[in-house]
Amino acid sequence: MTLELATTQGQTLTDSGIENSPLAIRGLTVSYGQKPAVFSVDMTVQPGAMTAIIGPNGAGKSTLLKAALGIVKPLSGQVQVFGLPLEHQRARIAYVPQRASIDWDFPTRVIDVVLMGLYRELGLLRRIRGGHRKRAMECLARVGMQDFAKRQIGQLSGGQQQRVFLARALAQAADIYLLDEPFAGVDAATEKAIISVLKSLRAEGKTVVVVHHDLATVADYFDNVFLINTRKIAEGPVAEAFTADTLQAAYGGRLATAQVDQLARALG
Amino acid sequence: MLWDALSLQLGYNATLVAIGATLLGIAAGVTGTFLFLRKRALVSDAVSHATLPGVGLAFIVMVALGGDGRNLIGLLAGSALSATAGLMCLSWLTRRTRLAEDAAIGAVLSVFFGFGIVLLTVIQTMGSGRQAGLEGFLLGSTAGMLFSDAMIIAIGGALTLAVILLLRRPMTLVAFDPEFAVARGVPVHRVDLAMMGLVMAVTVVGLKIVGLILIVALLIIPPVAARFWSERSDRVVLLAGVFGGLSGYVGAAISASAPNLPTGPIIVLVGFALFAVSLLLAPGRGVLAAVLRHLRFQRRVHLRQGLLALAQGHPIYERLTLRLLRRAGLARADGVATDEGRARAAKALRDERRWEIVRGDLAHEAAAALYDGLRDIETVLTRDQISEIDRRIGGPQEVRA
Numbered sequence: 001m002t003l004e005l006a007t008t009q010g011q012t013l014t015d016s017g018i019e020n021s022p023l024a025i026r027g028l029t030v031s032y033g034q035k036p037a038v039f040s041v042d043m044t045v046q047p048g049a050m051t052a053i054i055g056p057n058g059a060g061k062s063t064l065l066k067a068a069l070g071i072v073k074p075l076s077g078q079v080q081v082f083g084l085p086l087e088h089q090r091a092r093i094a095y096v097p098q099r100a101s102i103d104w105d106f107p108t109r110v111i112d113v114v115l116m117g118l119y120r121e122l123g124l125l126r127r128i129r130g131g132h133r134k135r136a137m138e139c140l141a142r143v144g145m146q147d148f149a150k151r152q153i154g155q156l157s158g159g160q161q162q163r164v165f166l167a168r169a170l171a172q173a174a175d176i177y178l179l180d181e182p183f184a185g186v187d188a189a190t191e192k193a194i195i196s197v198l199k200s201l202r203a204e205g206k207t208v209v210v211v212h213h214d215l216a217t218v219a220d221y222f223d224n225v226f227l228i229n230t231r232k233i234a235e236g237p238v239a240e241a242f243t244a245d246t247l248q249a250a251y252g253g254r255l256a257t258a259q260v261d262q263l264a265r266a267l268g
Numbered sequence: 269m270l271w272d273a274l275s276l277q278l279g280y281n282a283t284l285v286a287i288g289a290t291l292l293g294i295a296a297g298v299t300g301t302f303l304f305l306r307k308r309a310l311v312s313d314a315v316s317h318a319t320l321p322g323v324g325l326a327f328i329v330m331v332a333l334g335g336d337g338r339n340l341i342g343l344l345a346g347s348a349l350s351a352t353a354g355l356m357c358l359s360w361l362t363r364r365t366r367l368a369e370d371a372a373i374g375a376v377l378s379v380f381f382g383f384g385i386v387l388l389t390v391i392q393t394m395g396s397g398r399q400a401g402l403e404g405f406l407l408g409s410t411a412g413m414l415f416s417d418a419m420i421i422a423i424g425g426a427l428t429l430a431v432i433l434l435l436r437r438p439m440t441l442v443a444f445d446p447e448f449a450v451a452r453g454v455p456v457h458r459v460d461l462a463m464m465g466l467v468m469a470v471t472v473v474g475l476k477i478v479g480l481i482l483i484v485a486l487l488i489i490p491p492v493a494a495r496f497w498s499e500r501s502d503r504v505v506l507l508a509g510v511f512g513g514l515s516g517y518v519g520a521a522i523s524a525s526a527p528n529l530p531t532g533p534i535i536v537l538v539g540f541a542l543f544a545v546s547l548l549l550a551p552g553r554g555v556l557a558a559v560l561r562h563l564r565f566q567r568r569v570h571l572r573q574g575l576l577a578l579a580q581g582h583p584i585y586e587r588l589t590l591r592l593l594r595r596a597g598l599a600r601a602d603g604v605a606t607d608e609g610r611a612r613a614a615k616a617l618r619d620e621r622r623w624e625i626v627r628g629d630l631a632h633e634a635a636a637a638l639y640d641g642l643r644d645i646e647t648v649l650t651r652d653q654i655s656e657i658d659r660r661i662g663g664p665q666e667v668r669a
Contacts, residue, residue: 066447070451071447093451095447095448095452106501107495107499107504112501116444125433156637
């Protein structure tokens with residue numbers, strides 16, 4: 001397959017890495033109205049690693065993720081998953097959305113939410129059987145929520161809801177996991193549970209991409225970072241791309257100098 | 269008389285109407301649930317009002333072509349076409365302009381309905397229009413219902429249910445979490461269109477019995493009544509079908525059992541009665557259950573506070589607390605604990621300490637989530653777990669009486 005579309009960076013889609021990358025984005029621009037939220041961004045996610053998408057509020061982090069999933073329509077640019085267009089690879093991507101977008105009074109139990117992760121596999125008519133329920137329970141157990149299976153989702157705390165969503169993503173048995181701010185407003189127990197599940201996914205060779213806002217934990221949790229502020233600022237291993245300079249470039253004056261220094265010291 | 273009607277012994281027409289109304293109610297209740305879960309219940313109101321110009325235009329066209337303007341299939345086809353036009357207007361307004369859906373619904377509903385009324389008035393003045401009886405489509409008219417009319421409802425209802433069986437998963441997913449649905453490759457827009465198509469089918473099929481003004485009630489009331497009884501969407505769907513069918517059947521029977529009772533409005537009122545019963549009596553979400561729960565909870569809080577006060581030797585000022593303690597034989601009239609009261613108080617204090625441990629320990633997270641400051645710890649933990657916790661607390665606590 002020859003792809004001739006050239007991006008603004010002058011690279012073509014046949015460039016290195018794209019065939020092997022679990023998620024490759026080229027020349028992506030997304031705009032709400034006349035103001036681009038993401039402008040001409042290239043991203044090449046490394047396989048079997050954990051990548052954090054980092055940037056200030058309104059920098060287009062979530063938009064980038066949603067465009068990668070086809071939830072928002074880009075003005076231009078391409079997304080490829082394992083070298084093929086997104087449409088052919090839906091089954092290989094799992095997504096954990098932000099909690100805020102959900103009606104928690106919806107009549108559904110925890111186990112039903114996890115089973116939604118299997119809908120694609122179940123198709124339109126196949127019945128849900130014991131085997132499916134068992135798999136859903138295993139996914140709940142991985143996030144420590146097996147005792148909550150029968151509760152209505154609105155009865156859970158925010159962190160527990162987030163873990164149920166992660167369990168739903170696990171049920172898909174995908175190869176790449178995209179999470180939108182999974183640590184926003186959750187308790188310490190949830191953060192621990194989520195990060196340990198993500199690390200175990202990495203150990204299985206899966207790829208994990210997380211929109212993340214807590215700069216202090218980046219070096220602890222992630223292998224790679226992708227810094228964005230409408231445009232791409234830096235991309236690469238934490239040691240190279242997550243530096244005082246790139247942070248300054250991404251956050252500008254929004255990050256106090258003391259904060260940057262502190263992070264830089266923490267990074268050595 | 270009513271019994272005769274309920275057992276379908278009130279003649280041919282009444283039986284046809286009862287069967288038709290039941291099938292319509294089932295289809296409307298089931299379809300309406302997905303609409304309700306998607307939070308677009310009012311769209312059905314716009315769809316139903318948008319059928320009217322189609323009815324009028326179809327009549328005029330059929331008469332102009334030299335046919336019988338009252339052919340039901342023709343009229344329903346016309347109503348489906350204009351409902352589609354209304355839906356497209358609505359969809360365009362909300363997607364392409366900044367108009368919010370509620371405003372767009374108001375605009376589409378009133379304009380289409382107004383146009384329909386104009387057409388009906390024009391038809392009244394036409395020579396062949398006087399006997400058209402098109403006003404029957406406003407509130408339904410079952411007097412002259414034919415076997416073929418009932419068949420149309422049966423077939424339409426069955427097709428609707430078949431499509432819902434096929435689309436129940438995508439429709440549930442889209443209603444619960446549309447973004448996740450897109451990410452999974454579910455064509456959300458097309459699922460929404462299909463849902464609207466179903467609503468339109470129910471509306472068109474229901475024109476003859478309930479009429480376009482009240483069909484929205486049959487789409488919305490059964491689901492909201494059903495919602496009171498279950499926390500599971502699949503059960504809400506089934507129950508809404510049952511409620512809808514029951515409304516149709518009982519409503520048709522009541523209206524047949526007395527002269528001059530309009531079928532459609534009676535069906536809606538029966539649906540409302542089911543809703544009122546659900547609202548009041550449903551366990552869990554019902555109003556009565558909520559009040560009782562609150563009162564019971566208040567008593568438990570007072571009793572617990574009283575016990576803890578006894579355990580720590582604090583005075584009790586609340587009258588309700590004292591009365592509850594006295595009635596349970598835990599305290600004397602002067603507020604001094606009885607023997608049993610002392611024992612229970614010591615236990616309450618000890619449970620407090622145990623709960624503290626449980627809530628601070630991640631291994632007990634599910635149990636800790638049940639903590640409400642009142643629950644006996646034995647109801648959430650096994651005896652082994654409790655003795656493990658007691659070991660952590662250390663020897664029996666001294667409790668001052």
